[in-house]
Amino acid sequence: MRSSLAPGIKFITSFSRDSWYRGFILFLTFLFYTSYHLSRKPISIVKTELHRNCSTVIPPGNLNVTNNETWCDWAPFDQDNYNTLFGALDNSFLVAYAIGMFFSGIFGERLPLRYYLSCGMILSGFFTALFGLGYYWNIHSIWYYAFVQAMNGMVQTTGWPAVVACVGNWFGKGKRGLIMGVWNSHTSVGNILGSLIAGVFVSSAWGMSFIVPGIIIAAMGILCFFFLVEKPEDVNCSLPQHHDSGEQEPHLWNSSSTEEIFSSPEASTSEPAVEQSEAISFCGALRIPGVLEFSFCLLFAKLVSYTFLYWLPLYIANVAHFDSKSAGDMSTLFDVGGIVGGIMAGLVSDYTGGRATTCWVMLVGAAPMLFLYNHVGQNSLGTTIGMLLLCGALVNGPYALITTAVSADLGTHESLAGNSRALSTVTAIIDGTGSVGAALGPLLAGLISPTGWNNVFYMLITADICACLLLSRLVFKEVKGWCGHSARQRGFKEI
Numbered sequence: 001m002r003s004s005l006a007p008g009i010k011f012i013t014s015f016s017r018d019s020w021y022r023g024f025i026l027f028l029t030f031l032f033y034t035s036y037h038l039s040r041k042p043i044s045i046v047k048t049e050l051h052r053n054c055s056t057v058i059p060p061g062n063l064n065v066t067n068n069e070t071w072c073d074w075a076p077f078d079q080d081n082y083n084t085l086f087g088a089l090d091n092s093f094l095v096a097y098a099i100g101m102f103f104s105g106i107f108g109e110r111l112p113l114r115y116y117l118s119c120g121m122i123l124s125g126f127f128t129a130l131f132g133l134g135y136y137w138n139i140h141s142i143w144y145y146a147f148v149q150a151m152n153g154m155v156q157t158t159g160w161p162a163v164v165a166c167v168g169n170w171f172g173k174g175k176r177g178l179i180m181g182v183w184n185s186h187t188s189v190g191n192i193l194g195s196l197i198a199g200v201f202v203s204s205a206w207g208m209s210f211i212v213p214g215i216i217i218a219a220m221g222i223l224c225f226f227f228l229v230e231k232p233e234d235v236n237c238s239l240p241q242h243h244d245s246g247e248q249e250p251h252l253w254n255s256s257s258t259e260e261i262f263s264s265p266e267a268s269t270s271e272p273a274v275e276q277s278e279a280i281s282f283c284g285a286l287r288i289p290g291v292l293e294f295s296f297c298l299l300f301a302k303l304v305s306y307t308f309l310y311w312l313p314l315y316i317a318n319v320a321h322f323d324s325k326s327a328g329d330m331s332t333l334f335d336v337g338g339i340v341g342g343i344m345a346g347l348v349s350d351y352t353g354g355r356a357t358t359c360w361v362m363l364v365g366a367a368p369m370l371f372l373y374n375h376v377g378q379n380s381l382g383t384t385i386g387m388l389l390l391c392g393a394l395v396n397g398p399y400a401l402i403t404t405a406v407s408a409d410l411g412t413h414e415s416l417a418g419n420s421r422a423l424s425t426v427t428a429i430i431d432g433t434g435s436v437g438a439a440l441g442p443l444l445a446g447l448i449s450p451t452g453w454n455n456v457f458y459m460l461i462t463a464d465i466c467a468c469l470l471l472s473r474l475v476f477k478e479v480k481g482w483c484g485h486s487a488r489q490r491g492f493k494e495i
Helices: 007-012 017-040 041-048 083-112 114-135 142-170 175-185 186-201 208-227 255-262 282-286 291-321 326-351 355-376 381-411 422-451 453-471 474-484
Strands: none
Touching: 017 041, 017 114, 017 142, 017 175, 017 186, 017 208, 041 083, 041 114, 041 186, 041 291, 041 326, 083 114, 083 142, 083 291, 114 142, 114 208, 114 381, 142 186, 142 422, 175 326, 175 381, 186 208, 186 326, 186 381, 208 282, 282 291, 282 422, 291 326, 291 355, 291 381, 291 422, 291 453, 291 474, 326 355, 326 381, 355 381, 355 453, 355 474, 381 422, 422 453, 453 474
């Protein structure tokens, strides 16, 4: 009697060669961008150690304490203007990141992604570790830390356009929202891991809170150099389908729900579009329908998200009176909610075909949730946990959708006539505009927080409302299509 195939082998062979490559690239780019965010997060955790209330700390017996409230702080953050100095550190990184992002996509289209991404991660590791070495070298100059942050912000612009372009090259439009919603959890996973790693060292030797993440991202850069495959054709895999066709997409012979996600059908009924040899210009990318609206929407959405990224641990420590490590651990709940929100946004937008409407609904829900978190979020531990999860889902859901599926959709828009090299530039424009908001949010929080945390949250709510308004035209078009006034389109054909 013929023996049946072992279940594990049967599972392995149920996937095609294309599926294995696509899954591998998705996993690899997930690790890469996780390491980017992992290296950004420590500064928000270490802030609570650089300046704290030293009157509650017992000084060593051999230390002559002259100021009971600041003896344990790290100069120059031991002064009354410490919030302004923290804001300067944040903006050194974020302004450099925002400026560099507009150029990064242009370089990303003209240089091999594998080399570009590898060099970016190795340099990011160097500058991240350099910040932590300030602890061991006993450096107390704000200019040193601001310079290191600015250089780190510049080299970290290599990450996002490169990984989105790579994933966009491998995956077609069919389930892009779900795939990228799950994949985009790397942002929150990186924030969580960065918080936990930094929290281990923050109270004993805060320099290691930067050095360890720096080593991790540099190691990922070496991994990228040896294993990244930029395009399916480089390993003789089938090309993905970037646009909707009038016919139902064909399935592979061994089709299953998992297989459909990781496989992209070959264009069997028509000749694939010939890729244009020239990269798209900056102005040409701006003329793609929908790019401007989503770019400015992301500006305000990212303003809210990055204010939480850089200031939430300090807010929790000040308002709920947690210690540095506990405040950092509690802040990870916001990112856990962000993972769920990103996946749900991708899933809903795939099902409805309404990327803009999905973002708009989540942004509308985020505004009252931010208000409630500020006023009742610290009433009890259970309330704090629940509100952080909800705020994280509603704030990060639209941010995740725009920076992934929306960017990939617009970067492979029909009007480009098959020019896949536009993806990196479109991604850089959208994320670069969003990074302006990412720079403004922490800066405004640093300036406004001395007047009270209520005012910081009013600023965040206002930004959230502005993001909603910027999507109004696109939402109207999508709703109009659903109501039968025009042929229903999936994605952005009518934008």
